[in-house]
Amino acid sequence: EPEVTQTPSHQVTQMGQEVILRCVPISNHLYFYWYRQILGQKVEFLVSFYNNEISEKSEIFDDQFSVERPDGSNFTLKIRSTKLEDSAMYFCASSLPGQVSFSGANVLTFGAGSRLTVL
Amino acid sequence: GQNIDQPTEMTATEGAIVQINCTYQTSGFNGLFWYQQHAGEAPTFLSYNVLDGLEEKGRFSSFLSRSKGYSYLLLKELQMKDSASYLCAVSRGSNYQLIWGAGTKLIIKP
Numbered sequence: 001e002p003e004v005t006q007t008p009s010h011q012v013t014q015m016g017q018e019v020i021l022r023c024v025p026i027s028n029h030l031y032f033y034w035y036r037q038i039l040g041q042k043v044e045f046l047v048s049f050y051n052n053e054i055s056e057k058s059e060i061f062d063d064q065f066s067v068e069r070p071d072g073s074n075f076t077l078k079i080r081s082t083k084l085e086d087s088a089m090y091f092c093a094s095s096l097p098g099q100v101s102f103s104g105a106n107v108l109t110f111g112a113g114s115r116l117t118v119l
Numbered sequence: 120g121q122n123i124d125q126p127t128e129m130t131a132t133e134g135a136i137v138q139i140n141c142t143y144q145t146s147g148f149n150g151l152f153w154y155q156q157h158a159g160e161a162p163t164f165l166s167y168n169v170l171d172g173l174e175e176k177g178r179f180s181s182f183l184s185r186s187k188g189y190s191y192l193l194l195k196e197l198q199m200k201d202s203a204s205y206l207c208a209v210s211r212g213s214n215y216q217l218i219w220g221a222g223t224k225l226i227i228k229p
Contacts, residue, residue, distance in 0.1 A: 031215070041221075042206075042219055042220070042221040042222060043156075043162065043206065043219045043222075044219070045216065045217065045218075045219070048216065056212075056216050089159075091161055091162075095215075106149070106150070106167075106210055106215045107152070107164050107167060108152075108154075108162075108164065108217065109164070110161035110162050110163070111161060112160070112161050113160075113161050
């Protein structure tokens with residue numbers, strides 16, 4: 001079964017350092033997402049990406065964050081200068097866009113997550 | 120505004136039935152998803168409702184009433200492995216953005 005892969009699974013970094021989290025979405029999916037989940041809290045939407053550009057972003061996704069699809073397979077989330085409150089699990093997800101249907105369109109497939117710890 | 124409400128925690132007995140409710144308020148409704156999330160793991164897709172009514176998939180069923188902004192997830196013949204958080208998420212807008220509920224932690228007791 002196709003899956004979304006994320007690296008690293010866990011990263012520890014010092015406050016102020018730059019971090020890049022990497023994701024390989026499912027190959028025929030066209031929508032890509034980053035979510036985060038602070039320990040014990042709800043899943044929070046960060047950004048969605050379609051057709052090589054950001055389609056939507058949340059208030060959390062400020063100037064410290066950026067996303068990139070540098071080639072045909074990778075989708076990266078960069079945090080420019082990490083803060084303590086950036087410590088969380090970061091989930092990448094991908095989906096097929098399209099009309100509302102029962103075919104599985106718009107169902108998100110999540111990666112296993114990258115746990116970021118900022119000290 | 121947009122809002123999704125679901126109970127924080129529920130407890131049920133192995134072999135029993137449990138119903139997890141979700142109410143929502145949103146514009147541009149495209150459909151409602153239920154995801155299961157075990158502790159420390161990624162959410163996994165359970166069900167999707169776009170029309171009113173009941174969708175059944177094995178031990179799990181999901182119901183939607185769009186006029187009432189209401190859904191429930193029904194789990195039958197509960198097993199210990201069903202202990203997890205169950206996340207209600209509403210798809211909205213032209214970008215099909217998902218708005219997530221806080222999740223319901225389901226505890227299964229023997």
